[in-house]
Amino acid sequence: MTAATTTAPEPPRTGSPRSGDPAPGRRRSRFTDRLLGGAGGGWFPYLLVLPLVVVLWGYVVQPMLATFAQSGDGDGIANYTSFLSSAGVARSSLLTSLGISAASVLLCGIVGVAMAFLLKRFAFPGRRLIEAIILVPAALPPLIGAISFQLLYSETGILPRGLQQLFGTESPVLPFDGIAGVLVVHTFTMYPFFYLAASAALAGMDPSVEEAAYNLGAGRVRVWRTVLLPMLTPALVSASLLVFMTSLASYTAPLLFGVDRTMTMQIYINRTNGDLPMASTYASVLGVVSVLFLLGMRWYEGRRSYRSQSKGVSAHRREISNPVGRWLALVGSLLATVVLLAPVATIAVVAFSVDGSWTTEVLPTEYTMENFVAIFAEPQAFQPIVNSLQMSLLATVGCVVFGVLIAYAVRRLTFVGRGLLDVAVMLAWALPGTVVAINLIAAFSTGNAFSLGQVLIGTFWIMPLAYFVRFLPLVFRSSSAALAQLDPSLEEAARNLGASWWRAFGTVTLRLMLPGVLAGALLAFVHGVGEFVASVLIYTSSTAPISVAINNRMYSFEIGTAAAYGMLQVALIFVVMVVSGRLQGGGRAVREATRWTN
Amino acid sequence: MIGVTLESVSKRFAGAGDTAAVDDVDISIDAGEFFTLLGPSGCGKTTTLRMIAGFYFPTSGRIRFGGEDVTRKPPNKRDTGMVFQNYALFPHLSVAQNVGYGLKIRKVRGADARSRIAEALDQVHLAGYGDRRIDQLSGGQQQRVALARALVIRPRTLLLDEPLSNLDAKLREETRTEIRRIQRDAGLTSIYVTHDQAEAMAMSDRIAVMESGRVRQIGTPQEIYHRPATTFVARFIGRSNVLSLPVLAADAISVEVRLADDTSRTVAAPREHGLTESATALISIRPEHIGLCGPDEPEALAGRITDLEFTGMATNLTVDVSGQELMVATVEVPDGLAVGDRIGLRLPAARMWVVHP
Known part of the structure; x- marks a missing residue:
């Protein structure tokens, strides 16, 4: 076959005869050439990736191993065997946690899928309003969210007392306590996983597929069973795994509704009782279960395959034509609106109530501006606000630097171990906040190489570090989503025009990623300001963040002041949501990241 | 102007096993020549072009620009002007800023840069479009901005990666005449990648027909049409x-x-x-x-x-x-x-x- 390669007469070659060696000046600049020239060279990716690996190893993986090591301190394997004995707290905590998670999946699945179908497939009055506010309860910071549900639905809550007064009964009507209360919080804050997944699947579904089934003679039920449900399955499985993981990690709801026998509560209780090896054991078990779920999810998402092709054609919405149905729909929408807005409204109302004035009444009776004045005017009350802003800002800067670079490395560079880098970030995402805190305690209660030999526990620095580990995946995800939208040839064009890798990255790639990065950074920042779960395990009196202050005020029955702090967090969240929504491409990044909550 | 030479160039991608994307390719392109790499998708033509641009380094073999060995040179040091299939215009920059990007890197500034940008836009019939945003342009106009951006740096060679494939049929014919005219006027060594044999025949001084990573024939359009080397070439061309x-x-x-x-x-x-x-x-x-x-x-x-x-x-x-x-x-x-x-x-x-x- 080689004979066929050339038949044309060899054209006369032009150009000067090639010179022997490159000029001596050239050789010297080879190293800088490659450093500045970058990607494409064999070792350049490793140069970029090395610091990323050090950070992920030092602050995510190595602390996790330290926790494993600590869990065996003294008693060896004994801590783990307590999970097997039938009488122990350990076993019942694990079972309760798993049970709550399973029930949460079921409840969230029913609510989320029903909402998705109602809102995406039917047209009725009030639909747009509900679509606009449907994510509000889930957007609340974990502590203030749980508090609002406690204020609304617990035995001393507004609704049971209101009903009690309405019907004149002896005790509050329909109070939610204990595990039921936890499930209410979980349902309201986690159904968006199902709602978002199902509505995305419904929106992405080519309506002609469904029409084809009808055209072939299938009835409504059959279409549901044979077409819609199978196409929704991947979305539902992913959402189930997410809700299960998130429920397992849930800490504030069991705390507020007094369910002590859950994994997260046991971590907290053992830590406060000073039994660090046992806390580490719980953290290890919870960590391992979470990681297994993470791996299961990645495996499942890797093999899911249904994607409809057609674009721009939205699925048909059915008008509800039956007059009774219309009235029912209207009443239902009103009710849903009230229920969705009630948590925020409760916090807002309570924030203006006088501390200690609200006892047995349905709603607070005395109102004042004093709570807001107090948290800003009293230096001691103002300190948590300063702490939170400061620590979140620090953590956010770190998240941006490393999140963007890791996203770039994972998406755009080829190097050995790329998959591991990706998994390491997702590990930080999968680990519950309590586990992250225990990991950092285990790793940094003595000096080690990654803390430059310093003991970090009990210092200011452990808090921003925890926030960094927890929220790095947010910036990573939003950056990664922004990068996925970006054609790699843009960077190549810049390189072709003479830009070094650094210059091409700065003037083109990073510049175009910016809206996504910014949206992720804002999200990381508000999550930092709302952080409670890890903070409560590692704060010191001088570094207490807002959420810890809220928790302390709740304990001393200063509910009004607690809610005023909460309103700051809520206000910040809504500002950030509006800003991100305006950022070009920011909306996508936020959607990517809404898959994350506590 | 300089010629471009590929000496037994091969490219194997990691994980692709033994199959080479480009397999022992020898090509010698004359200074000022319009040379086309033609073949079906997956034949290695784009990989070859990307090795010439420096986005991939060959697994073995040498690439020379004139006498200079550029085999391991990073893309930003090669002075090639490339027109990408999807144009790869920077969406956050105006038309003039896009065209001026390479000049800025070459430290051409002020009036000098402005006049060169204007000249390049004029060359592609887009005089007066400098302040437009990229998304305000039609596909054909975007294509011409991409061409102006590549020409304005006065590259040693012009590389074109299926630049016409996103245009409709009529525009495609007009644009190919236009590209050929500009190339001839500037006497610019050009390497053009396409799977469209009619385009290749109409534009090229010489064509290399590629299949499965190998060059099956190099010759003028007439030679390739009338004297195809292999059954594949005979059937692929016409x-x-x-x-x-x-x-x-x-x-x-x-x-x-x-x-x-x-x-x-x-x-x-x-x-x-x-x-x-x-x-x-x-x-x-x-x-x-x-x-x-x-x-x-x-x-x-x-x-x-x-x-x-x-x-x-x-x-x-x-x-x-x-x-x-x-x-x-x-x-x-x-x-x-x-x-x-x-x-x-x-x-x-x-x-x-x-x-x-």
């Missing part, structure tokens, strides 16, 4: 009948073969055709070179029409000659000719050519 015929005699430059009607033809063959008496030769002949006549005339193959398709400019016939189907294209069709009719075909020896498998 349409071609490839007949397997027994060899009666062979010498260095020709082969005598026997046709179905027992007549023989002496057909020109490439050097090193390696055919000997009683071997089977592959002979290509273009549909438009086959003449029509009555079925029983001498020196003609008799056959039956199995398909007849009128395309306006020509009529395409499929004729069954003792079990083998031949494509015939003719401008003049005898009146009343229909599927099922018997017909005679004339195969002139001068239009036949021996090809490799």
Whole structure:
């Protein structure tokens, strides 16, 4: 076959005869050439990736191993065997946690899928309003969210007392306590996983597929069973795994509704009782279960395959034509609106109530501006606000630097171990906040190489570090989503025009990623300001963040002041949501990241 | 201007096993030449172009720009101007800023830069569009901005990666004439990648036809059309009948073969055709070179029409000659000719050519 390669007469070659060696000046600049020239060279990716690996190893993986090591301190394997004995707290905590998670999946699945179908497939009055506010309860910071549900639905809550007064009964009507209360919080804050997944699947579904089934003679039920449900399955499985993981990690709801026998509560209780090896054991078990779920999810998402092709054609919405149905729909929408807005409204109302004035009444009776004045005017009350802003800002800067670079490395560079880098970030995402805190305690209660030999526990620095580990995946995800939208040839064009890798990255790639990065950074920042779960395990009196202050005020029955702090967090969240929504491409990044909550 | 030389260049991608995306390619492109890499998708043409641009480094072999070895040089040091398939215009920059990007890196500033940008935009008929945003331009205009951006840096070679594939048919023809004009005026060495053989034929000084990572033939459009080296080239460039015929005699430059009607033809063959008496030769002949006549005339193959398709400019016939189907294209069709009719075909020896498998 080689004979066929050339038949044309060899054209006369032009150009000067090639010179022997490159000029001596050239050789010297080879190293800088490659450093500045970058990607494409064999070792350049490793140069970029090395610091990323050090950070992920030092602050995510190595602390996790330290926790494993600590869990065996003294008693060896004994801590783990307590999970097997039938009488122990350990076993019942694990079972309760798993049970709550399973029930949460079921409840969230029913609510989320029903909402998705109602809102995406039917047209009725009030639909747009509900679509606009449907994510509000889930957007609340974990502590203030749980508090609002406690204020609304617990035995001393507004609704049971209101009903009690309405019907004149002896005790509050329909109070939610204990595990039921936890499930209410979980349902309201986690159904968006199902709602978002199902509505995305419904929106992405080519309506002609469904029409084809009808055209072939299938009835409504059959279409549901044979077409819609199978196409929704991947979305539902992913959402189930997410809700299960998130429920397992849930800490504030069991705390507020007094369910002590859950994994997260046991971590907290053992830590406060000073039994660090046992806390580490719980953290290890919870960590391992979470990681297994993470791996299961990645495996499942890797093999899911249904994607409809057609674009721009939205699925048909059915008008509800039956007059009774219309009235029912209207009443239902009103009710849903009230229920969705009630948590925020409760916090807002309570924030203006006088501390200690609200006892047995349905709603607070005395109102004042004093709570807001107090948290800003009293230096001691103002300190948590300063702490939170400061620590979140620090953590956010770190998240941006490393999140963007890791996203770039994972998406755009080829190097050995790329998959591991990706998994390491997702590990930080999968680990519950309590586990992250225990990991950092285990790793940094003595000096080690990654803390430059310093003991970090009990210092200011452990808090921003925890926030960094927890929220790095947010910036990573939003950056990664922004990068996925970006054609790699843009960077190549810049390189072709003479830009070094650094210059091409700065003037083109990073510049175009910016809206996504910014949206992720804002999200990381508000999550930092709302952080409670890890903070409560590692704060010191001088570094207490807002959420810890809220928790302390709740304990001393200063509910009004607690809610005023909460309103700051809520206000910040809504500002950030509006800003991100305006950022070009920011909306996508936020959607990517809404898959994350506590 | 400089020429570009590829010496036994191969590229294997990690994880792709033993298969090479580009396999031992030798190409020598003259200064000022318009050279096209042509082939179906997956043939390695884009990989070859990207190695010339510096986005991939070859696994083995050398690439030279003139006398300079650029094999391991990063893309930003090569001074090539590339036009990408999707244009890769920077969406956050205006038209003028896009065109000026490479100038800024070359530290061309102020009035000098402005006049060069204006000149480049003028060259692609976009004078006055400098302040537009990229998303305010049509596809054709974007394509021309991409071209201006590549030309303004006065590159050593111009690289074009299927730049016309996103344009509609009419615009594509206009633009290809325009690209050719600009290239000729500047005397710019250009390397063009396409899968469209008509485009390649119309634009190129020379074409390299690639298949499965290897160069199958390099030559002028005429050489490639009239003297295809292999069956693949014969069929990929235009349409071609490839007949397997027994060899009666062979010498260095020709082969005598026997046709179905027992007549023989002496057909020109490439050097090193390696055919000997009683071997089977592959002979290509273009549909438009086959003449029509009555079925029983001498020196003609008799056959039956199995398909007849009128395309306006020509009529395409499929004729069954003792079990083998031949494509015939003719401008003049005898009146009343229909599927099922018997017909005679004339195969002139001068239009036949021996090809490799």
